[in-house]
Amino acid sequence: xxxxxxxxxxxxxxxxxxxxxxxxxGIKEFIIPSPLKTLSHIFHPALAAKYQWPIHIxxxxxxxxxxxxxxxxxxxLVALTISWSKTLKALITPIIVFFNSLPKIALxxxxxxxxxxxxxPNTLIAVLVAFFPIVINTxxxxxxxxxxxxxxxxxxxxxxGQIFVKIKIPNALPYIFSGFKISATMCVVGSIxxxxxxxxxxxxxxxxxxxxxxxxxxxFACLLLISxxxxxxxxxxxxxxxxxxxxxxxxSSGGGx
Amino acid sequence: MNxxxxxxxxxxxxxxxxxxxxxxxxxxxVLGFFLFWEAAVWAFDIPQFILPAPSTALxxxxxxxxxxxxxxxxxxxxxxxAISLSFAITSTVGILIAIALAWSKxxxxxVLPAFVFINSLPIIAIAxxxxxxxxxxxxxxxxxxxxxxxxxxxxxxxxxxxxxxxxxxxxxxxxxxxxLQVFLKIRIPNALPYIFSGLKICSTMSIVGAIxxxxxxxxxxxxxxIINAQYSMNTPPIFxxxxxxxxxxxxxxxxxxxxxxxxxxxxxxEAEP
Numbered sequence: 001x002x003x004x005x006x007x008x009x010x011x012x013x014x015x016x017x018x019x020x021x022x023x024x025x026g027i028k029e030f031i032i033p034s035p036l037k038t039l040s041h042i043f044h045p046a047l048a049a050k051y052q053w054p055i056h057i058x059x060x061x062x063x064x065x066x067x068x069x070x071x072x073x074x075x076x077l078v079a080l081t082i083s084w085s086k087t088l089k090a091l092i093t094p095i096i097v098f099f100n101s102l103p104k105i106a107l108x109x110x111x112x113x114x115x116x117x118x119x120x121p122n123t124l125i126a127v128l129v130a131f132f133p134i135v136i137n138t139x140x141x142x143x144x145x146x147x148x149x150x151x152x153x154x155x156x157x158x159x160x161g162q163i164f165v166k167i168k169i170p171n172a173l174p175y176i177f178s179g180f181k182i183s184a185t186m187c188v189v190g191s192i193x194x195x196x197x198x199x200x201x202x203x204x205x206x207x208x209x210x211x212x213x214x215x216x217x218x219x220f221a222c223l224l225l226i227s228x229x230x231x232x233x234x235x236x237x238x239x240x241x242x243x244x245x246x247x248x249x250x251x252s253s254g255g256g257x
Numbered sequence: 258m259n260x261x262x263x264x265x266x267x268x269x270x271x272x273x274x275x276x277x278x279x280x281x282x283x284x285x286x287v288l289g290f291f292l293f294w295e296a297a298v299w300a301f302d303i304p305q306f307i308l309p310a311p312s313t314a315l316x317x318x319x320x321x322x323x324x325x326x327x328x329x330x331x332x333x334x335x336x337x338x339a340i341s342l343s344f345a346i347t348s349t350v351g352i353l354i355a356i357a358l359a360w361s362k363x364x365x366x367x368v369l370p371a372f373v374f375i376n377s378l379p380i381i382a383i384a385x386x387x388x389x390x391x392x393x394x395x396x397x398x399x400x401x402x403x404x405x406x407x408x409x410x411x412x413x414x415x416x417x418x419x420x421x422x423x424x425x426x427x428x429x430x431x432x433x434x435x436x437l438q439v440f441l442k443i444r445i446p447n448a449l450p451y452i453f454s455g456l457k458i459c460s461t462m463s464i465v466g467a468i469x470x471x472x473x474x475x476x477x478x479x480x481x482x483i484i485n486a487q488y489s490m491n492t493p494p495i496f497x498x499x500x501x502x503x504x505x506x507x508x509x510x511x512x513x514x515x516x517x518x519x520x521x522x523x524x525x526x527e528a529e530p
Contacts, residue, residue, distance in 0.1 A: 007370050010367060010371070011371075031390070090282060090286075091286060093283075094280075094282065094283030094284075094286040094287055095286060095287060095290055097283065098283070098287050098290075101461070101506065101507065101510060102502075102503050102506060103461060103464040103465050103468060103502055103503070103506055105465050105468065105469060106464075106465075106468050106479075106480070106483065106498075106499055106502050107499065108472070109472070109483045109484055109486075109487040109495065110483075110487070110492075110495055110499075112487060113306075113487050113490065113492065113495075114307065181377075185377055185378070185379055188379040188382075189379045189381050189382075192379055192381065192382050193381060193469055193472070196384070196385070196469070196472065196473055197472055197484070204382065207382065207385050208385050208473070210385075211385040211386075211388060211389050214389065216386070216389065219385060219386050219389070220386070222382075223382055223383060223386065226379060226382045227378045227379070227382075230377065230378055230379050231377075231378075234377055
């Protein structure tokens with residue numbers, strides 16, 4: 001707790017330095033706006049009415065939430081299928097590993113071509129980007145079971161379903177959550193890049209649109225809100241992890257992307 | 258010196274051969290996937306602008322066309338330059354900064370939490386701001402790629418530098434090892450596997466950064482071709498570019514893996530069943 005307070009302190013100090021530096025050095029607002037200027041573009045009534053923040057926030061939030069739900073459910077189902085059947089595993093795993101190594105974000109324009117503008121293509125892009133880390137993490141977790149334990153319960157006549165429900169899935173939970181956290185960031189990235197390329201609303205769209213008008217404070221405000229959405233999802237997942245995995249000594253860190 | 262050359266090329270040959278043998282099943286499945294795709298496009302008569310067959314995409318690359326002619330080499334060289342330079346710079350700077358952070362405890366205490374925090378953010382969203390500051394061009398795309406790939410390298414390297422057996426450190430301290438010696442002989446060798454896993458992440462991220470940079474604004478590069486072809490609903494060049502981007506990714510990944518094998522030959526022994 002003390003550590004957290006100190007970190008928040010550093011962060012506030014950083015923001016203060018930024019604010020002072022912009023004011024003292026007279027940095028033009030279209031190059032780097034001050035933190036206060038950025039906030040004013042979100043909260044000032046006239047500006048807020050101009051940018052219609054709620055519409056854009058809702059669009060992006062919907063894409064992120066939908067894509068995360070789809071990836072979380074579908075990714076885990078695919079991982080379970082792989083782990084359940086040896087034949088399917090041999091067939092599906094190479095394709096998943098192959099696609100996971102591709103820069104999937106490069107497919108984004110194709111999705112726009114196929115599905116048009118809006119919620120659907122952006123959500124699907126996010127799903128595509130975030131899907132594979134979950135599959136790979138969950139599948140890894142399902143395999144990481146002590147062989148002796150499996151031998152024991154097999155000897156006791158446990159069915160395959162019982163082994164999955166009582167041993168493999170609980171054992172995979174830390175991996176599942178670590179996959180969730182990686183894919184949470186990926187969902188935000190996918191949605192935003194989709195909005196960059198073609199969209200008529202959303203924070204990514206506004207960010208790109210503001211760039212055309214060299215409206216830097218709005219760009220920073222978008223960046224702030226996008227980060228907040230990412231942190232929100234990450235925070236919800238961490239809380240859920242702490243609740244579900246209460247026996248773990250510490251919340252596991254994401255472990256890279 | 259003369260002797261070393263054939264043995265090294267032999268090493269490369271054996272490495273490739275072993276990897277192909279080990280992954281024979283996977284290669285077969287992936288090839289099967291592409292064959293299925295090709296067959297499905299012909300069988301169901303799928304229009305080219307929706308989904309071109311892999312062979313159509315390849316032919317756009319290899320056969321000069323009269324309509325929608327792309328100067329492939331011009332765009333390939335631009336993207337490859339952005340990816341390879343940004344990867345080289347990101348990995349070097351990332352590793353050096355990680356070592357500096359691991360060296361000074363005070364610095365690490367302040368900077369590392371910030372880095373971990375930033376790493377969990379969707380960094381790519383900063384791309385339009387970089388574009389605003391720097392204008393169009395390869396350099397801009399390299400900076401975007403740098404920002405996206407930098408944090409995984411630093412965090413992985415620091416994790417490796419810190420994951421050292423405490424008893425070993427106690428022992429060498431007792432033997433009066435200097436801090437530099439501890440780094441050179443213990444911490445950095447120990448961090449190598451972490452560094453390489455960071456570099457692998459960074460290789461993908463460099464590509465993502467460079468391509469997204471080209472998406473947003475650029476007048477050259479494979480990402481530019483994809484966007485340009487999307488506007489005119491000219492789908493085959495999109496797939497040709499995707500093939501090339503994937504190849505670039507696979508190539509970079511292979512180079513990192515080969516480097517890993519050269520620098521840490523002992524890991525291959527552990528990996529043998």
